[in-house]
Amino acid sequence: MLSSKNLEHLNSVKTYPLFLFFFLVQVYNTYAQVPRKWSFTQSKMGSPFSIITYSNDSAKVERSISRAYLLVDSLNSVYSDYDLRSELSVLSQRGESPKVSNALWDILEKSQYAFSKSNGTFDISIGPLVKLWRKARKLKQLPSDTAIRNAQQRVGFKFIKMNPTTHEVKLLRNNMQLDLGGIAKGYIAQKVVNFLKNEGLVSSLVDAGGDLAMGQAPPSKKAWSVGVNIPSSEELLPRYLFLQNAAVATSGDMYQYVEIDGKHYSHIVNPKTGLGLTHQRNVTVIAPDGATADWLATACSVLPVKKALKLCDSFPNTGLLIAEKKGKMILKWQNSYFEKMME
Structure with missing residues (x-):
């Protein structure tokens, strides 16, 4: 027969491991709930394009990041002034489009607003001057006054006619060249952050070659x-x-x-x-x-x-x-x- 003293001893032996088990489970669950940090970098638009996000769902992260980089490629295929096949380049070459894509229209509207607010110091029609200056930097020789004046005749947002009803765009001067270099990377970085938020990755940061966009703060920060x-x-x-x-x-x-x-x-x-x-x-x-x-x-x-x-x-x-x-x-x-x- 077991004495009360032995029963007390056995009960304490049985109870202690049970308490320890629940304590360890609680600690594990708390640790498991802390999202893991994920970092990715790919070369996009001529520079590193990095994404940081937090999640414990590795499958979701892999799927969402893959789609995020596809989004970058799709937007770059619209906005690039280096790619002669991009929608922006085709618009510059043809001088008009009966209906531009929603992606191009949205950034053109933002650029028009920026031109107005900045008193013309931000101007996406600056392409002819940028092209001239790139050549000058390469040769380390200033362009002639005549070359600058000729290029300036094709620069000015007033020469971009936009129809808000049909999304038709016309360039009113010959040989105009649109350049989104001062807005596109920041715009795309923000689009990726918004996309990741919709995917449930709310704590994300995107670095598009030095242009940063970020969502909610990292966990515990x-x-x-x-x-x-x-x-x-x-x-x-x-x-x-x-x-x-x-x-x-x-x-x-x-x-x-x-x-x-x-x-x-x-x-x-x-x-x-x-x-x-x-x-x-x-x-x-x-x-x-x-x-x-x-x-x-x-x-x-x-x-x-x-x-x-x-x-x-x-x-x-x-x-x-x-x-x-x-x-x-x-x-x-x-x-x-x-x-x-x-x-």
């Missing part, structure tokens, strides 16, 4: 942390941006510039002069979506500092940092929203 380069350097500023459901774009001449006759010229062309910018400036823009961040970064590279700050302040939840190198000095300007997003 308050925000995505984004580093900003010091002008003319690969080093980062000591303070980071902390963002979610936002986009960041940078523009500047840190890597893409040329010196001609001892003068520093950026790869970014000023539509009014037809030449690359001569001030050494890095611009970082925070905006609610990738397309807006992208075109604002381009426009604020061209605009005088005060007008650039005023432009960004006219948009909600939009931040601007301008860093300009003058001799050995680096001057900085930023608006209050940019400061608010830094820690």
